[in-house]
Amino acid sequence: MYFVIVGVPERVGKKLEDRLLKAKNGHEFGIVAYPKLPPRSSEALLASNHAVLKKIEHNFECHQGFAILNFCSALDASLSASFEPSIPCCFMREIDYGVETTSGVNRLVREVLAAVNQKIGKVVRNHGALKVELSKTNSTPLLLPVVNFKSEDLKRFFDFISKNYSSVKVESYLLAHKKRISSCMKAAQDGRKAFLSNDGLYFKTPGRAKHGSHPPKLDFDTDHKILCRVGSLIRFGVKIETGFHYDCKYEKGGSFSQDRSSCHGQAVSTNGCGYVNIYPNDYIRATKAKK
Numbered sequence: 001m002y003f004v005i006v007g008v009p010e011r012v013g014k015k016l017e018d019r020l021l022k023a024k025n026g027h028e029f030g031i032v033a034y035p036k037l038p039p040r041s042s043e044a045l046l047a048s049n050h051a052v053l054k055k056i057e058h059n060f061e062c063h064q065g066f067a068i069l070n071f072c073s074a075l076d077a078s079l080s081a082s083f084e085p086s087i088p089c090c091f092m093r094e095i096d097y098g099v100e101t102t103s104g105v106n107r108l109v110r111e112v113l114a115a116v117n118q119k120i121g122k123v124v125r126n127h128g129a130l131k132v133e134l135s136k137t138n139s140t141p142l143l144l145p146v147v148n149f150k151s152e153d154l155k156r157f158f159d160f161i162s163k164n165y166s167s168v169k170v171e172s173y174l175l176a177h178k179k180r181i182s183s184c185m186k187a188a189q190d191g192r193k194a195f196l197s198n199d200g201l202y203f204k205t206p207g208r209a210k211h212g213s214h215p216p217k218l219d220f221d222t223d224h225k226i227l228c229r230v231g232s233l234i235r236f237g238v239k240i241e242t243g244f245h246y247d248c249k250y251e252k253g254g255s256f257s258q259d260r261s262s263c264h265g266q267a268v269s270t271n272g273c274g275y276v277n278i279y280p281n282d283y284i285r286a287t288k289a290k291k
Contacts, residue, residue: 007072030055088165231281
């Protein structure tokens with residue numbers, strides 16, 4: 001797996017890099033550190049999150065799993081909003097930015113390494129369990145888009161997994177709660193399996209078809225956000241099938257008659273569409289298909 005450590009002072013981060021490079025645990029680490037205090041302004045937080053994204057993108061082809069290990073509670077909300085449920089943001093412990101002495105910095109390095117070693121085992125195990133679950137593209141609810149699939153149960157389900165990725169055995173939680181979430185799975189008109197949203201929209205699974213070949217190109221020179229990009233490639237730290245999406249039609253038939261919210265909240269005109277494609281990151285591709 002590839003882990004990004006965030007929220008540590010620069011003087012700690014430099015020593016961490018040396019120690020982690022020598023680690024023989026089969027994982028790799030990137031570090032986003034700060035010269036003085038952690039970022040507070042919205043601009044600084046966004047820059048920090050983009051630094052995290054850059055490390056993940058740079059290492060995307062080399063790894064199958066990803067997680068963020070956060071050592072500053074002030075970053076927690078911003079990280080969660082930018083990366084979850086695509087990449088788990090695991091809060092580890094608070095770190096003291098006031099330490100200046102060499103002995104103090106060395107102590108912090110040891111404490112950070114101890115926290116990492118204590119928790120990554122559970123993160124790796126949970127990644128393995130979720131990788132198996134997410135491979136079941138025709139039966140798992142874990143690929144459903146959070147906004148366009150209308151279900152409070154699903155949102156709570158996703159929130160629990162994201163917030164407890166490094167502290168509980170996710171596999172046990174999946175076994176206990178997935179059946180309730182999956183109870184909305186029905187047979188659509190054409191016989192394919194589909195999840196039925198609370199607003200009467202079928203999210204049809206791909207069946208045996210190779211469902212899509214490429215995710216939509218999401219450039220940051222438009223209004224797309226970090227979560228738009230990572231959400232089309234990763235779910236709960238696991239790479240998802242490139243281009244995976246649902247074919248969505250209303251249970252009662254007919255065409256769409258109003259706009260829907262796409263990946264970063266932008267309205268997409270679906271009026272008159274017989275169906276739409278919706279990706280796990282909520283990106284909508286509207287198609288003027290026959291009804």
